[in-house]
Structure formats: structure tokens, C-alpha cells
Amino acid sequence: MKPAIAVVSFVVCTFMISLGLKAQHSFSLKNDQVELVVNNKGELITLRNAGAGTNYASGKPIWRLYFDEGEIKDNEVWAKDNAPVITATDDQILIKYDKIRYKNRLIAIGLELKVKLSSANYLIFSSKITNNEDNMVVRELQYPLVADCNLPADYDLITTEIGGQKYSDPKERIRIANKAIGGPYMAPSNIFLQMESFYPHGPAANCFTLAGEKSGLYFGSHDPSFEDTGHGYRLYGSIKDGFNKLELGIYKYPNCLPGATWENNANVIAVYQGSWRRAADLYRNWANSWWKHQTPPLWVQKMKGWQRIIMRHQYGETLFTYEDLGTRVKKVGESVGLNTVLTHGWFNTGHDNMYPDYVSDPKQGGDKNLKKQIAAFQKDGGAVLLYYNGKLIDKASEFYKSGLGKEVSIKDNTGSEVTEAYKFRGPGTFTGTYNSRTFVVADARQPIWQKELIKMADQAVELGAKSVFYDQLGMADKSNWDLSKKFPVPSMSTIADKGLALKMIHEHLDKKNPDIALGTEHLYDATAQYVDYIHSLYGAANPNNFIDWFRYTFPEIILSDREIRDDTDIERRVNHAILKGLRNDVEIYRARALIDEAPNYQQYLGKINQLKNRFEDLLLIGKYTDQEHFEMNNPVVQARSFVRGDKMAIVVTQSELESASAAIHVADNYRYMENGSVGDVKISGSGNRINVVLGKNGITVLMFQVKK
Incomplete structure (x- = not known):
């Protein structure tokens, strides 16, 4: 409120x-x-x-x-x-x-x-x-x-x-x-x-x-x-x-x-x-008349972000083995303060292949070894977010060939199946140009498909993952047309259907273990209310982006950034994420590599995550409150507040000038306590009035507390 x-x-x-x-x-x-x-x-x-x-x-x-x-x-x-x-x-x-x-x-x-x-x-x-x-x-x-x-x-x-x-x-x-x-x-x-x-x-x-x-x-x-x-x-x-x-x-x-x-x-x-x-x-x-969002598990609230990797790709290349999870992937994540990994392509056919036939790789020891390596990664508080696709059915999959895929798939205004094609590139050009995979799209209302979604959740739980992640289940789909009427009519509430499917899954997981989290991709209010975290679709620091709107309106949603895929423009984009309270989606070279192959990103994110650790009660568990509780006199400088209990943090940064200053005046009932900074930052003042001088891409977290 x-x-x-x-x-x-x-x-x-x-x-x-x-x-x-x-x-x-x-x-x-x-x-x-x-x-x-x-x-x-x-x-x-x-x-x-x-x-x-x-x-x-x-x-x-x-x-x-x-x-x-x-x-x-x-x-x-x-x-x-x-x-x-x-x-x-x-x-x-x-x-x-x-x-x-x-x-x-x-x-x-x-x-x-x-x-x-x-x-x-x-x-x-x-x-x-x-x-x-x-x-x-x-x-x-x-x-x-x-x-x-x-x-x-x-x-x-x-x-x-x-x-x-x-x-x-x-x-x-x-x-x-x-x-x-x-x-x-x-x-x-x-x-x-x-x-x-x-x-x-x-x-x-x-x-x-x-x-x-x-x-x-x-x-x-x-x-x-x-x-x-x-x-x-x-x-x-x-x-x-x-x-x-x-x-x-x-x-x-x-x-x-x-x-x-x-x-x-x-x-x-x-x-x-x-x-x-x-x-x-x-x-x-x-x-507020319909919003049903639950408080996520504490480990999700404390989650600073995740590494996102594709273990085996669509065209057959193995980029990360099961053994890499508990060793190299874990170690590189820890180097920047991340103990969470979102794993695509962990199944034997590879990413964007054969959905929904999710079978672990027998050549790598199958379920037994995958479960072991998940446990190794999660030792000492880590979390594996296990990937599934929430809507796609590969036309080559056993599920489709059985006849069930056609039964649950969305039909267009002629009665034909709605299809989507995905094609990733390897080193050559043929595969990515000609050799795509073709999928039909499942109607989330269908009991047969809902049963499949629950089956995915049960598999993730059995493998020991701390979260099940459904790609594309948070988004609306094309309409499923009813051709039985005099005029064909499309379904018009696909996002509500997806929301009810997510609600069903969340309730199922809660019965098994309320500490197991549910995540999805795409940001929509109707589906966001039923998940614990959301993997964003686009980068929030892009031109014209105003993620401020959703963060202010629905501050309880845990949302990632996206599209920092290389080693350029790192400071501005990482600062933007902490400023707006976004989790880091680390997907180096389109999830083909780890952050140690992007040394600028690795070094800087490690410093920023130390700030998040120091002020996690506010920046991660606290409530994002936009520009409430304070005033500032320089529009070049950006600042946002986070509140929990009697404490408040204000994140302050700027990326336009070589140097910029701002006077920050907080509500009279607060007094300044401490700060943590990265980059060129100078702090002066006391009480409820603080002056900040920031070099380009300098960032500071100012912590205040209500007067006793």
C-alpha cells in the first residue's frame, strides 16, 4: 500500500x-x-x-x-x-x-x-x-x-x-x-x-x-x-x-x-x-481487489541474482557437464557473491529440444549423478533453479507423437495448430538458418497439460532442486479459437489461464515443501502474483526503459535485469540494477560461458554484491519505495529508497557527468547512520541532511534509522 x-x-x-x-x-x-x-x-x-x-x-x-x-x-x-x-x-x-x-x-x-x-x-x-x-x-x-x-x-x-x-x-x-x-x-x-x-x-x-x-x-x-x-x-x-x-x-x-x-x-x-x-x-x-501474491521463501528474498547457463545446446554441443555444477560453476559464482544458478539444457536432448520429454543424460550418470551434482552446488546454501518450458511441445517429442500434444495444442482461426520455431546457431550457419525445431503451443486450460506441468515440478523436487522454473509460462499466448460457433471466436483470457496454472503449481509445491520456489519468465501482473521470482524479458537499462513504473506499483515482485551478455558498459548497467532493486541475470555470451570470461563484469559485480550483502536487510529483503521519504536537488543524480522496519537505505548514483553533487534531505524522523560505496564517492553532513559527490558511475548506499 x-x-x-x-x-x-x-x-x-x-x-x-x-x-x-x-x-x-x-x-x-x-x-x-x-x-x-x-x-x-x-x-x-x-x-x-x-x-x-x-x-x-x-x-x-x-x-x-x-x-x-x-x-x-x-x-x-x-x-x-x-x-x-x-x-x-x-x-x-x-x-x-x-x-x-x-x-x-x-x-x-x-x-x-x-x-x-x-x-x-x-x-x-x-x-x-x-x-x-x-x-x-x-x-x-x-x-x-x-x-x-x-x-x-x-x-x-x-x-x-x-x-x-x-x-x-x-x-x-x-x-x-x-x-x-x-x-x-x-x-x-x-x-x-x-x-x-x-x-x-x-x-x-x-x-x-x-x-x-x-x-x-x-x-x-x-x-x-x-x-x-x-x-x-x-x-x-x-x-x-x-x-x-x-x-x-x-x-x-x-x-x-x-x-x-x-x-x-x-x-x-x-x-x-x-x-x-x-x-x-x-x-x-x-x-488490491484481486492481488494474491505470497511472500517468497527467505532464501529467494536474499537472492542477489543467478548465473544463467545452457548446459547442452539445441544443436548438441555440451557447454557444461553435470560435474561442472558442483565445481567450476559453483566456484565462479562464488567469486562474485552468487550462489544461485538457472540451468537450461540439463536434459539429454539439449535446450529447446523435445519438450516436454525431460530426461537426464544417461551418458553423464542420469538422475543419480544429476541429483548428486545439484546437491554439491547447493551445499552451504546454494540454489539450483531447474529449467522447464511451460508452453512448448516439440512436434518430434514422444508426448506429441502419442496424440496428447495435438489434443492440448492451441488452434488458429482455421483449426490449424499454432506453431513456433526456435533455432540457435552453432559455429556454422546451416543449423541456425535452416535446421530449426518446430513446436506447438499448449493451452494452459487443458487438464492433460496441467498434469504435465505438475509432473515437471515433481521431477525437479525429486532431483533436489530448490526451485522449479517455467520458461514462458508467465506470458500470454496466441488465442485458441473455437470453431463450433457460427463465427469463429478466439479465447481472450490466456494470461488469466496461465495465472491459474501457476497458482495450481505453487499450491502443489507448497504442500510438498513451502521452501521450494516457483519462477517464470515474462512480467505480467496477472501471472506475477502467483510466483516467487521473475526472469525479465529485456534489459531494464535500455533507452526509454522505465521499469520504475512496475517497481513502484508492485514493489514486492522479485525481478531480474537481463542482457548484460558481454563485458561492456558494465558499471552503468549493474548500478542501474541495484538502484531499481533488480536481481542480476548473469548470462555471459548468451549463457554459453561464465562470468570469469568477462573480467570487468566479474570484478565490478563482486564489489556491488558486497554492498548487497552488507545491506541485505534493506536492499534485498526490504521494500522498494522509489523516491519516497526523501528529497534531492539534482535531477542528474538518481536515488531510490528501500525501507524495512525502522531502517531505510537510499541508493545514489549517476552516469552522465564526470562529477555531480546532490543534497539529500530525508524525513525528519530519520537520522544518518552509515554508508557503503563503490567508485568515486564523497559523503558529508549528518542527521537528516547528507551531501553526496559522485564521480561518473560512482554509487553509494546511505543507511538511515528512525530516531529512538
């Missing part, structure tokens, strides 16, 4: 509903924070942040609808072609269409749109579709839309892609996305430019924010079913004017069949005052 003052900005408000003086022409919802006005055409005239004085709206329609009619798909219904009946009650506006007009036809599809100003000070946009047509399916509803959006010049776009991305120019970001291969070629870019973003196929949470330093505009879908949702970023206009009209919105996919009714009450917009954190608070306050 965030401090009470952060919640108050959303909860405390003077609530009133007012109809315009000419009720037949405009309808409004208003309080001391937000004002919304629609006209009698259902167009959004006003969306105003009362405190900031900003009106984001420009009098454009607030919805768009698409239906399929046999072979003709993506028929676009425009709000401007339809005349609604609008009524208002004490707390909401109702915009109703008994039928909708498409071109010159009147179609028996009813549409009801409601806007309500909640007591929590955000706008709820509800919708209902009634399909009375025999030969149409309503595929998509884009609502609410804020078209030709008036954004202040200082607003950034903050998405939740892979945990958070931040772009200083939203329009330019959309243009850049359309320059990518496959962008305009596949889309009607003569009409609009679009940056595609679909939760949970990229965004780690179902929201996005347009944020200035003191105010912002929040879009979210507070949908506990975790159904697929489009985050709408479009530019309308033309080539001549540079496509300069920004449209933002939320897209839902009803797949409303003939004779069916579909409803949604999840979409929200909030205008707020304060930093982007106020929008993150809004999402977390909603997430």
Missing part, C-alpha cells in the same frame, strides 16, 4: 453532478477535480483537469465499432453517422443507440454507453452491445476515445510495456513505430498511424499514462478477467499535415455473436494532479 496521502488525491473530492443549462444540447459530470461534457451527438466536448486547467478534449466522437459479416471483416461503424438518445441521472450519462447505421444500412445492433464519475474520482466508461443480427459478429469496440487530444507539451507517454517505457514525444513515438518493418505496409496508413499495444502481449499491466511533472491523464481497463485489451495510440490526419491529431483510447474485443449480449464495466479515465505515481496508485488500488 502507498502512503495515505497518495490515495487521498483520488479519494477525497466534492461530488456533484450538473446538467448544463441547455440540457438538450450538453450533458456534464463534474466535481472539484474533473469535468466531462458531451453534446447531444455524443461527442466529447470537455475532459478537464480542474486543478491544472487543461481540457484534453476537442469535441470528437468517443467511440468506434467494428463488425464482421461473413468474408467481409473490419467493417467500421462511425459515431458521426449515428444519432443517440442521451439521458442523465444523478450520477451518470447514458448514450443509447437502439440500432446503428453503417453506411446506408440500419443494423439491428444495440449500443449503450455509460459514463459515471466514481467516488474514487475517476470516470468509468461502461458499455453494452446487443447483437440482433443473424449474420454479423461484433469484434471490436473502441471506447472511450479522446480524439484530437490536447496534451501539454511537457507530457510524456508512459506505457507498461515490459514493465514500463517512457517517451518524451508521444506523437513522434507513434511515427517511429510506423517506420518499422511491417508497420505501414500492413495497416491503412493513408488514414491513420498506429502504435500497436495489446495487454497482455507486451504491457505488463492494463493501463497507460500521459504524464507531466504536476498533472496527467490516465487510461486503464480495470478488468478482473484480464481479457485482451488494446491500448489505443493513433495519429489521424494526412501525409500533408504529418498525421498530427493524437487519439488515445481503450479497445475491447467482444466477439459478440448473433443473439448475444456483451457488457463491460472496466474502462476508466482519470485526470490527476501530481506525478505519474498518482496514476500508478490508481492502478494498484484497483489491483
Whole structure:
């Protein structure tokens, strides 16, 4: 939970509903924070942040609808072609269409749109579709839309892609996305430019924010079913004017069949005052209604990171033997303070081969020797994280050949199996170019596959591993289509299905031994709640990355960095990880080598992990609290706080200048106790005011304690 003052900005408000003086022409919802006005055409005239004085709206329609009619798909219904009946009650506006007009036809599809100003000070946009047509399916509803959006010049776009991305120019970001291969070629870019973003196929949470330093505009879908949702970023206009009209919105996919009714009450917009954190608070306050995260085992909390290795590769090369686990791998890890290893390719066929037939290598002594070497690595507190893939089924595997693979695999809109191909390169070019492995994708809802997942967990436990790790089980997959209806319809809650599978596995492991941990790859809120740690998908120190969003919103999630694969730019990236409270994923040369082959990385990570050891109660076990509890006067310098009990650590670093200084003022009830540093750092001051001077890539941990 965030401090009470952060919640108050959303909860405390003077609530009133007012109809315009000419009720037949405009309808409004208003309080001391937000004002919304629609006209009698259902167009959004006003969306105003009362405190900031900003009106984001420009009098454009607030919805768009698409239906399929046999072979003709993506028929676009425009709000401007339809005349609604609008009524208002004490707390909401109702915009109703008994039928909708498409071109010159009147179609028996009813549409009801409601806007309500909640007591929590955000706008709820509800919708209902009634399909009375025999030969149409309503595929998509884009609502609410804020078209030709008036954004202040200082607003950034903050998405939740892979945990958070931040772009200083939203329009330019959309243009850049359309320059990518496959962008305009596949889309009607003569009409609009679009940056595609679909939760949970990229965004780690179902929201996005347009944020200035003191105010912002929040879009979210507070949908506990975790159904697929489009985050709408479009530019309308033309080539001549540079496509300069920004449209933002939320897209839902009803797949409303003939004779069916579909409803949604999840979409929200909030205008707020304060930093982007106020929008993150809004999402977390909603997430608390379903969040089920358990406290991980203590050894996981203390885990500074892991070595990630591929023992045998896809093309047959053995990079590490079983004996290497308890000897060389263990020794090199200890040289940098890591006693954890994530082991890929420990099975006889090698990494990304023959899933889910996981058989230890008989030439290396099979299960008996593997179990022995796992125990040797784990002696004195080490941990082996044993790799499995949570979704892929090799078409050459015995499981697939038995017929079970085809039975549980995801099917596309023609009934064909959805396949994925993975091909790693050896020293040559043939294997990586032509000789790939082909997999089908398992539907996590299928009992047969769930039984297989449990079988993997039991095998890991039997081999003595301290954790079972499921690659790709934390991510959403392509939809499994149901072809039994008049129109084919896809499953729309694959991330919820994956979450329930992880929940089932966690409960199974807890019964065996609650100290055995569960991990997965990919960061999504719906699945993160059911695991003990997450292996990130991309490096958090990359340009535009803003992992700050997820770390602030869900600080209890233990998350790794990624993509430090060589020996370059080490200090900045390692410092970034400790600053944001990320665990180190050490995957030298794409998990083919150990960190002793990257001497700069080895030396520096060893120093940083000494800091983590010294302050583990705060940096590892404590709660990441972003920039709470302190103020700092230099934006070039980065600092983040961690709190546990009556103690607080502030990590301070900078990577831009040869030297930079900052004055740090903490809350009055704290007093400075000690520090630990790496690099060029000078500390002065006392009490609750400390001055720091940092050379480039210098880093320090300042420890404070509440006054007795």
C-alpha cells in the first residue's frame, strides 16, 4: 500500500453532478477535480483537469465499432453517422443507440454507453452491445476515445510495456513505430498511424499514462478477467499535415455473436494532479481487489541474482557437464557473491529440444549423478533453479507423437495448430538458418497439460532442486479459437489461464515443501502474483526503459535485469540494477560461458554484491519505495529508497557527468547512520541532511534509522 496521502488525491473530492443549462444540447459530470461534457451527438466536448486547467478534449466522437459479416471483416461503424438518445441521472450519462447505421444500412445492433464519475474520482466508461443480427459478429469496440487530444507539451507517454517505457514525444513515438518493418505496409496508413499495444502481449499491466511533472491523464481497463485489451495510440490526419491529431483510447474485443449480449464495466479515465505515481496508485488500488501474491521463501528474498547457463545446446554441443555444477560453476559464482544458478539444457536432448520429454543424460550418470551434482552446488546454501518450458511441445517429442500434444495444442482461426520455431546457431550457419525445431503451443486450460506441468515440478523436487522454473509460462499466448460457433471466436483470457496454472503449481509445491520456489519468465501482473521470482524479458537499462513504473506499483515482485551478455558498459548497467532493486541475470555470451570470461563484469559485480550483502536487510529483503521519504536537488543524480522496519537505505548514483553533487534531505524522523560505496564517492553532513559527490558511475548506499 502507498502512503495515505497518495490515495487521498483520488479519494477525497466534492461530488456533484450538473446538467448544463441547455440540457438538450450538453450533458456534464463534474466535481472539484474533473469535468466531462458531451453534446447531444455524443461527442466529447470537455475532459478537464480542474486543478491544472487543461481540457484534453476537442469535441470528437468517443467511440468506434467494428463488425464482421461473413468474408467481409473490419467493417467500421462511425459515431458521426449515428444519432443517440442521451439521458442523465444523478450520477451518470447514458448514450443509447437502439440500432446503428453503417453506411446506408440500419443494423439491428444495440449500443449503450455509460459514463459515471466514481467516488474514487475517476470516470468509468461502461458499455453494452446487443447483437440482433443473424449474420454479423461484433469484434471490436473502441471506447472511450479522446480524439484530437490536447496534451501539454511537457507530457510524456508512459506505457507498461515490459514493465514500463517512457517517451518524451508521444506523437513522434507513434511515427517511429510506423517506420518499422511491417508497420505501414500492413495497416491503412493513408488514414491513420498506429502504435500497436495489446495487454497482455507486451504491457505488463492494463493501463497507460500521459504524464507531466504536476498533472496527467490516465487510461486503464480495470478488468478482473484480464481479457485482451488494446491500448489505443493513433495519429489521424494526412501525409500533408504529418498525421498530427493524437487519439488515445481503450479497445475491447467482444466477439459478440448473433443473439448475444456483451457488457463491460472496466474502462476508466482519470485526470490527476501530481506525478505519474498518482496514476500508478490508481492502478494498484484497483489491483488490491484481486492481488494474491505470497511472500517468497527467505532464501529467494536474499537472492542477489543467478548465473544463467545452457548446459547442452539445441544443436548438441555440451557447454557444461553435470560435474561442472558442483565445481567450476559453483566456484565462479562464488567469486562474485552468487550462489544461485538457472540451468537450461540439463536434459539429454539439449535446450529447446523435445519438450516436454525431460530426461537426464544417461551418458553423464542420469538422475543419480544429476541429483548428486545439484546437491554439491547447493551445499552451504546454494540454489539450483531447474529449467522447464511451460508452453512448448516439440512436434518430434514422444508426448506429441502419442496424440496428447495435438489434443492440448492451441488452434488458429482455421483449426490449424499454432506453431513456433526456435533455432540457435552453432559455429556454422546451416543449423541456425535452416535446421530449426518446430513446436506447438499448449493451452494452459487443458487438464492433460496441467498434469504435465505438475509432473515437471515433481521431477525437479525429486532431483533436489530448490526451485522449479517455467520458461514462458508467465506470458500470454496466441488465442485458441473455437470453431463450433457460427463465427469463429478466439479465447481472450490466456494470461488469466496461465495465472491459474501457476497458482495450481505453487499450491502443489507448497504442500510438498513451502521452501521450494516457483519462477517464470515474462512480467505480467496477472501471472506475477502467483510466483516467487521473475526472469525479465529485456534489459531494464535500455533507452526509454522505465521499469520504475512496475517497481513502484508492485514493489514486492522479485525481478531480474537481463542482457548484460558481454563485458561492456558494465558499471552503468549493474548500478542501474541495484538502484531499481533488480536481481542480476548473469548470462555471459548468451549463457554459453561464465562470468570469469568477462573480467570487468566479474570484478565490478563482486564489489556491488558486497554492498548487497552488507545491506541485505534493506536492499534485498526490504521494500522498494522509489523516491519516497526523501528529497534531492539534482535531477542528474538518481536515488531510490528501500525501507524495512525502522531502517531505510537510499541508493545514489549517476552516469552522465564526470562529477555531480546532490543534497539529500530525508524525513525528519530519520537520522544518518552509515554508508557503503563503490567508485568515486564523497559523503558529508549528518542527521537528516547528507551531501553526496559522485564521480561518473560512482554509487553509494546511505543507511538511515528512525530516531529512538
